[in-house]
Every structure is written in structure tokens, then in C-alpha cells.
Amino acid sequence: MTTTAQQSNPSGYRVQNPATGEVVETFETATDAQVVQAVDAAQAAYESWGALPIAERAVVVKRVAELFTERADELASTITLEMGKPFSESKGEAEFCTDIFNYFATEGPTLAADQEINAIGGGRAVVQRLPVGPLLGIMPWNYPYYQVARFVAPNLMLGNTIVLKHAETCPRSAMAIAQIMDDAGVPAGAYVNLFATHDQIADIIADPRIQGVSLTGSERAGAIIGQLAGQNLKKAVLELGGSDPYVVLDSEDVKAAAKLAWDTRIENTGQACNSNKRMIVMEDIYDDFVAGLTEQANGLVPGDPATEDAGTFGPLSSRAAAEAVHEQVQDAVSKGATLHAGGTLHDGPSCYYSPAVLTGITKDMRAYREELFGPVAVVYKVSSDEEAIKLANDTQYGLGGAVFSTDEERARKLAHRLQVGMANVNGIGEDADLPFGGVKRSGYGRELGPLGMDEFVNKRLFYIAD
Numbered sequence: 093m094t095t096t097a098q099q100s101n102p103s104g105y106r107v108q109n110p111a112t113g114e115v116v117e118t119f120e121t122a123t124d125a126q127v128v129q130a131v132d133a134a135q136a137a138y139e140s141w142g143a144l145p146i147a148e149r150a151v152v153v154k155r156v157a158e159l160f161t162e163r164a165d166e167l168a169s170t171i172t173l174e175m176g177k178p179f180s181e182s183k184g185e186a187e188f189c190t191d192i193f194n195y196f197a198t199e200g201p202t203l204a205a206d207q208e209i210n211a212i213g214g215g216r217a218v219v220q221r222l223p224v225g226p227l228l229g230i231m232p233w234n235y236p237y238y239q240v241a242r243f244v245a246p247n248l249m250l251g252n253t254i255v256l257k258h259a260e261t262c263p264r265s266a267m268a269i270a271q272i273m274d275d276a277g278v279p280a281g282a283y284v285n286l287f288a289t290h291d292q293i294a295d296i297i298a299d300p301r302i303q304g305v306s307l308t309g310s311e312r313a314g315a316i317i318g319q320l321a322g323q324n325l326k327k328a329v330l331e332l333g334g335s336d337p338y339v340v341l342d343s344e345d346v347k348a349a350a351k352l353a354w355d356t357r358i359e360n361t362g363q364a365c366n367s368n369k370r371m372i373v374m375e376d377i378y379d380d381f382v383a384g385l386t387e388q389a390n391g392l393v394p395g396d397p398a399t400e401d402a403g404t405f406g407p408l409s410s411r412a413a414a415e416a417v418h419e420q421v422q423d424a425v426s427k428g429a430t431l432h433a434g435g436t437l438h439d440g441p442s443c444y445y446s447p448a449v450l451t452g453i454t455k456d457m458r459a460y461r462e463e464l465f466g467p468v469a470v471v472y473k474v475s476s477d478e479e480a481i482k483l484a485n486d487t488q489y490g491l492g493g494a495v496f497s498t499d500e501e502r503a504r505k506l507a508h509r510l511q512v513g514m515a516n517v518n519g520i521g522e523d524a525d526l527p528f529g530g531v532k533r534s535g536y537g538r539e540l541g542p543l544g545m546d547e548f549v550n551k552r553l554f555y556i557a558d
């Protein structure tokens with residue numbers, strides 16, 4: 093059985109429907125005593141869970157994978173209500189979690205296998221991959237299931253245990269995940285959902301039994317959690333914001349290229365860390381590209397994310413999120429940028445912001461430096477590959493980036509110069525087996541793929557002399 097700790101104290105944890113602004117349910121934060129119990133439980137579970145053969149943990153993790161698909165409809169409805177994600181994307185997210193848990197359940201035993209070393213001084217040496225103990229996960233609202241899966245699947249396989257603090261706007265999905273763990277046979281304490289406050293998070297990181305912390309969230313939270321981890325000498329993985337460049341050098345079908353760029357940008361209503369937040373387009377196709385984007389954006393009306401009627405768009409996750417994007421766009425427009433479509437903040441308390449196309453961004457505008465976490469296609473015009481790469485790298489972020497061209501070699505050469513954790517050519521690679529993470533102020537560490545299982549692990553040398 094897993095544990096969901098929640099009691100007393102007024103709380104920020106709540107379900108608020110972004111399509112209407114209605115507060116549907118509120119939850120109370122954990123008491124300090126429950127925080128202690130959560131860490132006690134995670135430590136106690138580690139003693140037995142971490143000692144199991146990995147093949148036995150894989151059986152449980154496989155069942156977790158199955159449950160995400162068996163419950164996909166119900167899971168999808170939960171996050172569509174909590175954060176406004178269109179239902180089909182919500183369901184796809186739940187099903188993607190199946191892929192992630194399956195990947196680690198299947199590949200985990202190989203990824204965690206002993207690695208023999210040819211000891212040059214004699215003797216026998218292996219590197220063992222051992223669990224480290226209880227970990228803290230701090231997760232955001234934008235992919236309420238997938239972000240958790242990326243962290244939890246490899247670590248449960250390794251034998252680590254998890255205390256999970258989800259975003260304040262995702263309490264029902266947080267509890268649904270805990271229920272899946274429980275029903276799959278994850279033992280009590282091996283996965284604990286905790287409605288913790290930020291102050292309590294600091295206490296948990298300081299607890300000597302907690303061996304590491306993984307945060308997916310904003311740069312602001314990353315700086316705080318990274319500092320707390322450093323003070324307490326704890327390993328940290330930080331998956332933070334991004335402003336990914338999406339360079340289009342040429343195209344045989346500019347309209348189709350614009351449609352692909354638009355669909356990529358509009359996924360999750362623009363609230364993806366690795367969304368193509370800066371489109372950088374060669375001058376000879378620029379006008380047609382912007383026209384293609386504008387055609388996509390024009391005429392869209394607010395709709396219910398649960399039904400996704402044609403010609404509609406869904407709300408952002410919260411009123412604050414919609415207002416923040418609106419302010420960034422307004423700042424740009426007031427300084428001379430051109431808004432080709434959208435950009436309307438709908439009346440409160442709903443959280444609709446009409447998908448926008450924005451050009452003419454200059455360095456004095458907030459949109460040049462800041463992450464735009466919403467449905468805004470920002471397009472820059474360039475006249476050479478050199479200018480494109482310079483602009484692409486002129487950012488504090490370094491999450492992902494992509495270069496598109498009919499000449500793969502030309503695109504490959506330019507993508508090779510991207511200062512990012514994920515460089516792509518003619519498409520964006522993303523799957524359970526492909527490592528995910530960034531450099532610069534997008535954070536450090538990796539999730540997914542083989543590297544995702546190599547973060548919170550004791551790579552112990554085991555040496556036997558001749």
C-alpha cells in the first residue's frame with residue numbers, strides 16, 4: 093500500500109477548472125508530523141524494496157505500466173479538469189506513461205547490471221549499480237502524469253523509494269498516481285504522495301535519510317531547490333524551463349512546414365518546456381511561413397477541452413498563467429512587435445488566451461529573453477545559417493532545439509552547434525528510450541532512456557584482489 097498524507101492546515105492544493113474558473117475541490121496540506129511519517133515510511137520501505145532482486149521489482153513496475161492504460165480515460169478526465177489539457181492529449185499522456193514504465197521494467201535489469209572492468213593492476217573489479225535510498229520528487233502541473241513517470245519508473249526499478257510532492261493544482265492526479273502504485277503492488281512507503289508546503293520541502297531535503305531530489309519546474313524553483321540540495325550535499329536533477337529554437341532553413345512545402353511548427357507549438361496549449369518557443373526562419377520563406385502560422389491561428393474560438401470541438405482552443409492551466417503570457421505579449425507589442433493573430437486574454441475567471449503569432453521581437457522586449465509558457469508562435473527572420481545559429485544560441489536556456497532543411501547535411505551541421513541538451517534534425521525525437529534534459533539555465537541531469545536510470549544510483553566499485 094502507498095500513502096497519501098493530507099490533513100489539517102488550510103491549503104493551496106486545489107482543483108480549479110481553468111475552463112470556468114470554478115474551484116471544484118480543495119485539499120489540506122500535510123502536517124509536519126505527516127511529513128516525518130512520510131520520510132519514515134520511505135526509509136523503512138527502502139530497506140526491503142531496495143533489497144529485492146530487480147526482476148521482482150520489474151513485475152510490479154510492469155503492472156504500474158498496465159494500469160496507466162487501463163485507466164487512461166479516467167486519468168485523462170482528471171487532468172483535463174485540473175489543468176485544461178485537451179482530452180485526447182491527456183489520454184495520450186496517460187498512455188505514454190505505460191511506455192515509460194514498460195521501458196524501464198524491460199530494460200532496467202540490463203541498465204542496472206554489473207559492469208566489469210579490466211583491472212590493469214590485477215584483481216577483479218566491477219561497477220555495481222545500487223539504489224541510494226529515499227528520494228524527493230517535486231513535479232509541475234503541465235504534464236501531471238508523464239513528469240512523475242519519468243522520475244519514478246527508473247528509480248523504482250533501481251530500488252530507490254519516492255516521496256512525491258506534486259504541483260498544488262494537481263491534487264487529484266497526484267492521488268490517482270498513488271492509487272495506481274498501490275494497486276500495482278508497490279509496497280507501503282515505496283511511493284508516498286505528500287501535499288507538502290514549500291517550507292516542508294526544505295525540511296525534507298535537509299533530512300539525512302533523503303538521498304536526492306529531482307525537480308521539474310521553473311528556473312526560479314530550480315535555483316531554490318538547487319541551493320537547498322547544495323547546502324545539504326544532496327544530489328539533484330533539475331529539469332527546468334526552455335526557449336527552444338526551431339530553425340527552418342528551407343522547405344519544399346512552406347505551408348506544411350508552418351503547419352508542423354504550429355502543431356508543435358500549440359501542443360499542451362503551448363505549455364511544454366521543450367516547445368518550439370522561438371521559430372527562426374530564412375528570409376526567402378519567412379513571409380509564407382508567417383502567413384501559414386497566421387492562417388492556423390485565425391478564427392479559433394475558446395472551447396471545452398473535454399470535447400475539443402473543431403476550431404476551438406483550450407484554456408491555459410490557470411488565470412495567472414494566461415495573464416503572464418498576455419503581459420509578455422503586450423510588452424512586445426507596446427515596443428513595436430507585430431501581432432498577426434490571437435493574443436486576446438478572455439474575461440476572467442476562465443483562463444483562455446487566444447493562440448497568437450508574434451513577429452518583430454527585439455532585444456529590449458521581454459519576449460526575447462523570457463520563456464513564453466503559452467500558445468504564442470514567435471518568429472524571427474534571418475538571412476544566413478550563421479545568423480540563425482547565433483540567434484538560436486543567444487538565450488540563457490539550453491533545453492532542446494531543432495533545425496529543418498531539405499539538405500540534411502546542412503541542417504545536421506547547424507544542429508551540431510546548438511548549445512542544448514537535445515539537438516534535433518528535421519523532426520523532434522521524444523520517446524521513453526531517448527534521454528531528456530538540458531544545459532545552461534534549463535538545468536542538469538537527464539531523465540528517460542539509459543541516462544535516466546543513471547542519476548540516483550550508487551555506482552559502487554566492488555574489487556577483489558588476486
Ligand SMILES: NC(=O)c1ccc[n+]([C@@H]2O[C@H](COP(=O)([O-])OP(=O)(O)OC[C@H]3O[C@@H](n4cnc5c(N)ncnc54)[C@H](O)[C@@H]3O)[C@@H](O)[C@H]2O)c1
Nearest residue numbers: 231232233258259290293309310313316331332333334365
Ligand atoms: N525541463 C523539463 O523537463 C520541464 C518539464 C516540464 C516543465 N518544465 C518547466 O516548468 C515550468 C512550469 O511549471 P510550474 O509553473 O509548475 O513550475 P514551478 O516551478 O512553479 O513549480 C514546479 C513545482 O515546484 C514546486 N515549487 C516551486 N517553488 C518551490 C519552492 N520554493 N520550494 C519547494 N517547491 C517549490 C511547485 O510547488 C511545483 O510542485 C516551466 O518553466 C517549464 O518550462 C520543465
Ligand SMILES: O=CCCC(=O)O
Nearest residue numbers: 234363364365366522
Ligand atoms: O514540459 C516538458 C516536457 C514536454 C515533453 O516532453 O513533451
